[in-house]
Every structure is written in structure tokens, then in C-alpha cells.
Amino acid sequence: MIKVERGVFSDIENAPNATELLLEYADECGTPEIGTPRIQPEIYRAMEANGVLAVICAHKEERLIGFINLVVSVLPHYGVVTAATESFFVEKSERTSGAGMMLLKEAEKVAKDIGAATLLVSARTGSELAMLLGSKKSYRETNRIFTKCLL
Numbered sequence: 001m002i003k004v005e006r007g008v009f010s011d012i013e014n015a016p017n018a019t020e021l022l023l024e025y026a027d028e029c030g031t032p033e034i035g036t037p038r039i040q041p042e043i044y045r046a047m048e049a050n051g052v053l054a055v056i057c058a059h060k061e062e063r064l065i066g067f068i069n070l071v072v073s074v075l076p077h078y079g080v081v082t083a084a085t086e087s088f089f090v091e092k093s094e095r096t097s098g099a100g101m102m103l104l105k106e107a108e109k110v111a112k113d114i115g116a117a118t119l120l121v122s123a124r125t126g127s128e129l130a131m132l133l134g135s136k137k138s139y140r141e142t143n144r145i146f147t148k149c150l151l
Helices: 009-013 018-029 041-049 099-114 128-135
Strands: 002-007 053-060 063-075 080-090 118-120
Touching (some): 002 009, 002 099, 009 018, 009 063, 053 099, 080 099
Parallel strands (some): 080 118
Antiparallel strands (some): 002 053, 053 063, 063 080
């Protein structure tokens, strides 16, 4: 059975399978212009302590199978709180289990509870997630992000 709930960053960091899951995440979600993801626990903990990070975890038994990290901020141009996915990942072997949609639904609930007016979900171009969100009436593609390496 899959259990999805709000957690804290240490739930990801201390999961028994954290190394394998984060390696899979890094392999699949890296952005060449930024480099290979290297998790910075101290930054996540500081963000949590300042109320700008919300973590949602999906577990199957004792195994962490996915997570969403939401960054919460006020958009100064609008004056409203938004929540945006900094990370949204489900291990490949669990992508047909429904864990991703369960995580997304919980992220919507957490964002609403925090007082966010919107949930911004980032999805890699052409990914399963992008195709799924594009087919949902409740989500609308609003922007595209273009990346340029500056270093």
C-alpha cells in the first residue's frame, strides 16, 4: 500500500533507500547547464526552518518511492502566495502505481493549506508528467522555461 503525506526533508535524506532514489533522480532530472544534482541538505533545512519549503513523501512499506518539494513564496508582481515544485520525482518502477497522482493531489492540498493561490508544477519538456498534465483539465500550460549556461 502506498502512503502519501507531508513530511520533512530528513524523511528523504534518511530513507533507507535514499542513495538509490537520489541517484535515479540525479540521472533522470539533471539539467546539463546547471550540472548534476548534488543535494544540499543544509539549504533544504534552512528553507524548511524559514517556512519556504514543504516536503511531500510517498512511501510503499518502508521504501521512499517518490517526493515533491514545494517552494513557497509571494510573487511580488501579484502580491499572492504561490507554491512551485522544486522537485517532483517518482522512481521509475512505481510510475504506474498511482503514486505520482497521489503526490500531486497531496501537494495541491498542502499548497492550499499554506495559503497559496496557485500551484506551479514544473515538468521536463516531453516527459510523462508534461503529457499527463497537458491532458488534465485542471492544469493549464502557462509558461515555458529556457535555459542558458552562463559559466
